[in-house]
Structures are given as structure tokens and as C-alpha cells.
């Protein structure tokens with residue numbers, strides 16, 4: 426057990442799944458606390474003291490610093506446990522992993538979130554995360570669906586030329602992409618049958634132990 430770290434997770438949500446997969450890939454054993462998003466525990470006074478952004482994942486460090494985003498959590502874990510490298514091994518690979526991670530967050534995860542948060546009745550008044558309440562905009566859900574289709578095309582094209590999203594090794598960009606594709610599937614948004622590279626890659630990532638945690 427990695428002493429004095431606390432990982433704030435929610436087993437059913439996509440964003441903390443990214444951090445959870447990374448923790449598993451790096452074979453770290455971290456005390457995990459579940460935050461019940463369904464019952465709005467993220468908005469409780471107690472959790473606000475940990476993360477005023479009211480989101481998971483969050484990671485509390487031994488000096489009581491709380492990392493409140495996948496970006497900082499990934500950076501930190503790579504520094505304290507460089508092996509296996511998940512953010513790239515050399516300048517070019519590091520740059521491409523960062524680039525693809527940003528593409529997938531912007532064109533994949535955000536597009537899916539647009540659909541979820543602007544169409545599900547349970548997300549009424551919760552169209553954006555955080556302490557403030559925002560109304561749904563149904564048009565954003567329609568646009569999000571279109572964007573997800575384009576995201577699958579982008580990913581399939583990329584994977585036709587490389588083994589993994591960031592290049593030759595399994596990386597943080599694959600985790601982000603995998604979580605996005607699985608999350609889209611939950612909404613019944615699935616890649617086209619013809620997108621073979623995406624299908625083969627998805628099968629190989631699904632077989633990793635970190636994918637089932």
C-alpha cells in the first residue's frame with residue numbers, strides 16, 4: 426500500500442476510470458474512497474473540503490496537497506513511478522502522447538459528455554460539473570452525437586498507422602481513448618463495423634488487466 430495517498434474514485438464514472446487504469450498499469454496500491462455521484466456526494470460539504478471543483482478523480486498526497494484533475498494525477502504518478510512509462514519515453518513520443526491525449530479529451534470525451542449532460546433527465550440542472558448549476562441545451566446533445574461519429578473516424582484513421590494511439594507503446598492516450606470509446610458504448614454510440622483498426626485496438630486494450638478494474 427502506498428502510504429498516505431488517498432484516491433477519490435467513483436466506480437461507475439468514466440473520468441476516475443482513467444486514473445484507476447493508470448494506477449493499475451503502474452502497479453500502485455493506493456487507498457481508494459468511493460464518492461457516490463448518483464447521490465450527489467460530490468456536492469457535500471465534506472467532499473467540497475477535499476475538492477472544491479466537486480469532481481472525481483482526486484488524489485490526496487502525503488503532504489495533504491490534493492490533485493484535482495486527471496492531468497495532474499497522471500503527471501504526478503509518472504514522476505513517482507516512471508516505470509512503465511505512460512506519458513512517452515523520448516521528446517517526440519512524449520509530445521505525441523500529450524497531443525493525442527488532448528485530441529481525445531476534446532473531440533471524444535467532451536463530445537460524449539455533451540450528449541450525456543444535455544440529454545439525460547438525471548442531469549437536469551447539472552449540464553456541467555462543478556458547484557454551480559447549469560441548464561441543459563438539447564442542441565448540444567445532437568451536436569455531441571455528430572462529433573462522436575467523427576471521433577471514431579479520427580481514432581480509426583490514427584490506429585491504421587500506429588499500434589497504439591500515442592505510437593509504439595501503450596500510453597495514457599490509449600487509456601483516455603479506451604475510456605471514451607467504452608463510455609460512448611454505454612450511450613449506444615458505437616464504432617462502425619468497417620473501422621477495423623479501432624476494433625482490433627479496442628480488443629487488445631480490453632484484454633489488459635487494468636481494463637477490468
Ligand SMILES: N[C@@H](CCC(=O)N[C@@H](CS)C(=O)NCC(=O)O)C(=O)O
Pocket residue numbers: 438439440441462467479480481482493494495496551553554555
Ligand atoms: N477534467 C476532469 C473531469 C472530471 C469529471 O468531469 N468527473 C466527473 C465524473 S466522470 C464528475 O466528477 N462529475 C461530478 C458531477 O457530475 O457533478 C478530469 O478528467 O479530471
